[in-house]
Amino acid sequence: MDTRNFLPSEPLSIWAKVSHFWQKSLLPLLANLRLAIVLLLVIALASIAGTVIEQGQSPGFYQANYPEEPALFGFLTWKVLLALGLDQVYQTWWYLALLVLFGASLIACTFTRQLPALKAAKHWSYYDQPRQFQKLALGVELPSPVPAQEPPFESLRTLLEQKNYRVFQEGDRLYGRKGIAGRIGPIIVHASMILILLGGILGALTGFIAQEFIPSGMTFQVQNVVQAGPWAHPSQDWAMKVNRFWIDYTPEGEIDQFYSDMSVLDPQGEEVKRQTIHVNQPLKYGGVTFYQADWTIAAIRFRLNNSPVLQLPMAQLDTGGKGRLWGTWIPTTPDLSAGISLIARDLQGTLLLYNPEGEFLATLRPGMGYEVNGVNLAIAEIVGSTGLQIKSDPGIPLFYAGFAFLMAGVIMSYVSHSQIWALRVEETLYIGGRTNRAQIAFEKEVLEILGQGVCQNLREDR
Template identity: 35%
Template structure:
């Protein structure tokens, strides 16, 4: 009795999980949650949500920072309930594929000879015409790329079986995509770093990591150069970082210049160019060298960097940087432009030789590792192909001969989509059959006359 109960329980669970409506409902819930995740900013600090989602504001005064934090809406894709939904959707697809799709595919390949007296089948098309030759109708079906099976006075033909295979691969592609996403979630990591030009860096400053992830401590990098290309209107066209991957012995392993949408890839790690900043100026005054930090501010839509240098007990000058074209503007205490200077150019200010030797910059890098990314790419590739192929019609045709009474053929057929095209196919087959019959008849008449 216990065995029967367990068996029934497994069957009932399989029946529920393989239900198409359940899969669609779960998919809609996942899609809705993903939309919420694009509306509410993810992975921000508490102060950000308190500022943008105060208690007495939001949509109908219902969405505030407390609700966002308590429900995990600030990191939706890492919450236990969202992962549970993905696992449930994964199990539903696997169960549906094994219990419905694969048996249905096997059934579609089975020869299905039915007698012309079968009234139980719901058929799309039916016709009756005089028979001359079974060989002619088989040839007509072959011309329309049907697979034909002949037994006595019955013919069964089908085409478009790949249209029945495609849904199986749609499920497989989604399963692969979900598998890759889960592998990336548990084993991947994301790192943000600002690295000064000329400095060596190692992988640190993790902002997101999976429970099973580990940082590769044996990888070092060096920013050999950083530069910016400008448009004619002084707007930024692109910025570049020349990166060298080195080992612990100081040997160069790989060198590449990265820019936006052109990352460096090395041993499963991808280094993206994300941002940049000006850190300080290296200045030589007389025989002494100093390093002066610069501050950033906005002037309209443009960013500028500035710092001040005392030149006497009461006076000071301001150095203004607007871009990395090596030109620095010099203003006095009254806000008047008194000079412009290029890097490594020497001028005299207050009887002192003044040289800006370097504009010191940092490049912003995002370093990511996602071991499941290949599965995601393969899944989406299979999904695009299989989703397209799934629109092909699966069509079946039955032909039964009534030889003893009227010497007639009964043609019946059905298809799962493109019904008008299928009816046109059947009319073409019958027309071709009639043409073959006329040609055969004329050929026999000519032989008789000879």
């Protein structure tokens, strides 16, 4: 029984309309070179804006730096900036939409142009009409150097193979080609750009940036996230410990380098990795990278007479941009009615003591003591804090792979795809060829082949 008449025809009709719209309208639009160029320019302009405009700052920062009067360029105020998402360009929906649209354009161009061109280049075809040679950029017509009943092109075939051509022959017809990598190169370039776009999208959606100041000896997990994608997961099932933080100084007293000895701890508190990091030498674990970015003085540890070691936090003072100073106030009486101020400028150990009237009292270093208000103050240690920038970007491997493929594709794209045809009709030999680049070098190569092979056989035959 034929059931075709009982099947509904409407879904097939709708599918046919969708397929027709995709193939005839949407796909050619996406593969349009002008659209790709416009998208690339818009993405470049948005990226420039994201580089020039400070990203991830507080609204107060933008109000102070992008006021309404006078507006930057006459229109860019903090309200416009925040409304357009220019404070977080790389996480905005419109920037990600541009990346997706540009990636779709690359994919459409690859499938509609590059892959068909590669398929055509891999398929060999013979010329069997003399008029076909008239369309080639380079073509010659010579008397056949061998009798018509003998196999032609022996010397020509040998010379082409010596020039790395892949030669196909069928009777009185010959076809040779080389440089197929030149056709594959653009496809690899497109694929690499798609990988880079995917890396950017993945990083924007799932990556995060955090900043932490951790004192020596403290264990922590990432909490102070300053920028994160909507699908980011900063929390980990492991923790970090700063075993020690220290600074190396030059003989002149300037900072040479600062270091953090860090450990990765599993949920049971066992160490699974340990590394000393410094500037340009980060620690990487679990897809998260810890960079040594800054430092500060966290606290001062001291004794009063025979007391246990006490600890007080130190705060950074406002010096008006004239260096960095940290200070704290140490009470010297149980009721906190009297005390001294302690100032530090670095971790080298030199501390300055001042009384409540601001008068300088003494200079102390760890291990030294000073009597004030009938109490002996002994400095035990200056506790430093390491400033860490913590970053997770799952798109980085795609970035690296994309750039590696991009370099390979660009190099391959410079390879010339050259083709040579030959046809013998009765007593006449037709030879011609074409290439997609390096036309002059190709012409020299063909003339060299003719001079060494066909023309030489012609002279010997005469």
